[in-house]
Amino acid sequence: MLGETRGNRKHQSDKLKGGSETQSSSSLKIVSQVEVECVKCDSCGFTEECTPAYISRVRQRYQGRWLCGLCVEAVKHEVVRSESVITTEEALDRHITFCREFRSSTVLNETEHPIFAMGRLLRRSLDSPKPLRSNSTGALGVKTLQLIRSESCFSSISG
Template sequence: MSGQVLRKVVSDVSVEINKIGKDLDNICPNIDEVTQAECECCGLREDCTQDYIKTIKDSYSGKWVCGLCSEAVKEGLIKRGSIEEAMNSHTKFCQEFNSSTRLNPKLSFTMSMRNIARRSHENKEKIKYHTMSKISRSSSCVPRIDFTIKQS
């Protein structure tokens, strides 16, 4: 044992990892760092690259929106006609939701039911107004003749 020297043992796996790591630096030197973006409508945060954030902001009037809000804005675009109006409408909706529903879900349910009842009443009034004719009748249109003869 007197002539033996201790040698450092190196795993083949660690050698391969070091080779791959050096190759990756040469292949992909400009990988975008992931940053956290916050939706300007609902406040949701997502991890995104700078290029993706820029693409979304370019599409939505300089504001970053999450995937769910972007779908809602697309639907609002059909109704409103401009991206700014659709964004403002959806942002207002999200602010109302965050201030009422998240804070007090029972109150929000009550308010939602009230709004449904109000809309239903308004729709009935519209239908009633449009179906009413200008001349209304108080009795039947079909004349009746009484054939009973009274004998005295």
Template sequence: MAPNGEALLASYSKTENTRKPPRLSMESLRRTISDISYELSKEAAIDTKLPPISEIEDAKCECCGMCEECTPEYINRVRDKYFGKLICGLCAEAVKEEMEKNEGKVEEALNEHMSYCVRFNRFGRTHPVLDQAEVMREMLKKSTSRLEGRGARAKSMSPSDKGGLKKGLARSSSCIPAITKEIGGDRGMGE
């Protein structure tokens, strides 16, 4: 501590007029407790009865298998909405996306998503790398089928396609022979 720290503390305690809080009498404490209980009883009379709390159950999604804690009322609402199937919130969002593709047909979207989940649970969880490759293959297949459907195809930038050079960079010949020649020439010098 600084050398003047003790002096500072001593001067502070002398100048500061510290008073102890007033003591409460037992009578004032009883009056305060009585006032608080009176206020609480007034609020209890005003409050309406709260509905009983439903028991929470573990519910398992019929698509992905994830478990959630749900009330029976919520489970019934979900089953009514999705043709008796209990699905989690994530799968419900995926079904909504499928509905946009299927012009709002809920049952078709639900069946499509459930078949995808079954396929994923059988193969994707055990072989994630192969599943990712399969998904990429399907995406490529869909994108090429869309391009072919519009009549647009990827065109080559090769100068031999049109008979002349186009603007931009084009490869005129391979560089492999030049590299091979250099490597072969270095061997001849070293030997």
């Protein structure tokens, strides 16, 4: 009787495993079928990939305008930090005005743009030889003694 119970449990667990595999494969199909769209922030110009449902929710909150996550947080902060009580619409207008003025006042050429600077920095770090970090005395010109091994590190097995 005990053997039958164990056998039934094993059979039931096999069924559960099979069911979870089916569930996971069907959920993988759902994940792979999610469509995303590229959308550009109406405030800063940043482009993000988002689902149409998320895009719709953000546009409903911000009078039909799309805002990236950073600008959404900036608008929320504007509402909180304002000395007088302002609406989200007023905070949004202030933020968009700020972004426009900032972009028009700062003319960056390609060499000054932060993204290009980071690219140059990355290329330089990849092209330069890497110093040994563990040998800090080597950079100071200090001679170090080397250990000389007289025998094998492995013990011999003699039969």
